Amino acid sequence: MSKILTVYFSIKGQTIGPGMTITNQEKGNTAMAAEFIRNAVGGDLFEIEAAKVYPEDHMELIDIAKKELNSHTRVEVKNYPDNFVKYDTVFFGYPNWWNTMPMVMFTFLEHYDWTGKRLIPFCTSEGSGFGLSIEDIKSTAKNADVKEGISLKGSQVKNMESKISDWAKGQI
Ligand SMILES: Cc1cc2nc3c(=O)[nH]c(=O)nc-3n(C[C@H](O)[C@H](O)[C@H](O)COP(=O)(O)O)c2cc1C
Numbered sequence: 001m002s003k004i005l006t007v008y009f010s011i012k013g014q015t016i017g018p019g020m021t022i023t024n025q026e027k028g029n030t031a032m033a034a035e036f037i038r039n040a041v042g043g044d045l046f047e048i049e050a051a052k053v054y055p056e057d058h059m060e061l062i063d064i065a066k067k068e069l070n071s072h073t074r075v076e077v078k079n080y081p082d083n084f085v086k087y088d089t090v091f092f093g094y095p096n097w098w099n100t101m102p103m104v105m106f107t108f109l110e111h112y113d114w115t116g117k118r119l120i121p122f123c124t125s126e127g128s129g130f131g132l133s134i135e136d137i138k139s140t141a142k143n144a145d146v147k148e149g150i151s152l153k154g155s156q157v158k159n160m161e162s163k164i165s166d167w168a169k170g171q172i
Contacts, residue, residue, distance in 0.1 A: 002172060003086050004043025008034035008093030008122075009050075009102055014058040016126055017155040022058050029124040029154035030093045033164055036157075037091050037122065040165035041172050044081070050104045051076035068103045075104040080111065089118045089172060094133070095154065096125035101133045106140050114144030120171050121149030122164075124157060147171065 010028030017023050031047065038045040052075060054061050068075060094101040101123070119141055123130050129151040138146050150167050152160065 002089050004041055004089045004091070004172065005046060005081060005084075005087040006034050006038045006041075006043060006091040006093065007046045007048055007081065007108070008091075009048045009105055009108075010034070010093070010095065011054065011061070013056050014061075015154070016058060018126075028095070029152075029157045030095050030122075032157045033122055033124060033152055033160075034091070034093045036161045036164040037093075037168040040168040041091075043089075044087075046081040048104065048108055049078040050102075051078040065097045065102065069098050069100070073103050074107045074110070075102070077104055077107050077111065080108075084112060088116060089120065091120045091122060091168065091171075092137070092149075093122045093124075096123055096128050096131050096133065096151075099128055099131035099133075100136050106136070109137065109141040109144075112141075114141045117144055118147060119144040120147045123149065123151045124154035125151065126154055 008030050010030035012026060012028045013024055014022050015025055034045060094105050121137055123133055
């Protein structure tokens with residue numbers, strides 16, 4: 001039987017919505033999608049956190065993320081899941097930051113040998129979709145079997161449980 005892990009990175013608090021308005025939410029968009037996936041397919045759910053603390057202010061975060069991307073910073077991961085070797089299917093979730101995944105996700109992917117694992121990306125964004133992230137995942141996650149994945153409009157995730165659940169069930 002397949003062993004499934006849903007891992008994700010997500011920012012709670014300020015978020016950008018339609019019309020570029022900034023609102024507050026207790027749970028990040030990618031976190032919501034991750035919970036829908038885990039509820040649909042079972043297995044374990046794990047939140048990847050950065051070792052550093054990001055500012056709550058959205059515009060400050062935007063600036064920091066851009067600098068990290070431009071300098072190829074490998075943001076340290078605070079916590080790794082136990083016994084990662086036991087999973088053969090990994091749903092891998094992140095927000096689109098500057099047209100790819102947050103730098104902490106590069107660090108996470110580089111930490112493992114992905115031989116024998118299916119990596120199924122899910123990405124939330126306000127318009128850019130996956131951007132360059134799929135290419136970046138393929139070149140960073142050594143030996144992973146990277147599947148097509150799904151890209152979601154972040155501000156709509158909360159209303160998309162059935163679509164996300166159906167998609168996730170179709171992956172296993
Ligand atoms: C630092 C940063 C950079 C972003 N860059 C993009 C982008 O390039 N394209 C886009 O469509 N959305 C971008 N967004 C919007 C997020 O991808 C979107 O709001 C996402 O759903 C946030 O997920 P989260 O709530 O799980 O953190 C950016 C957001 C942040 C904080």
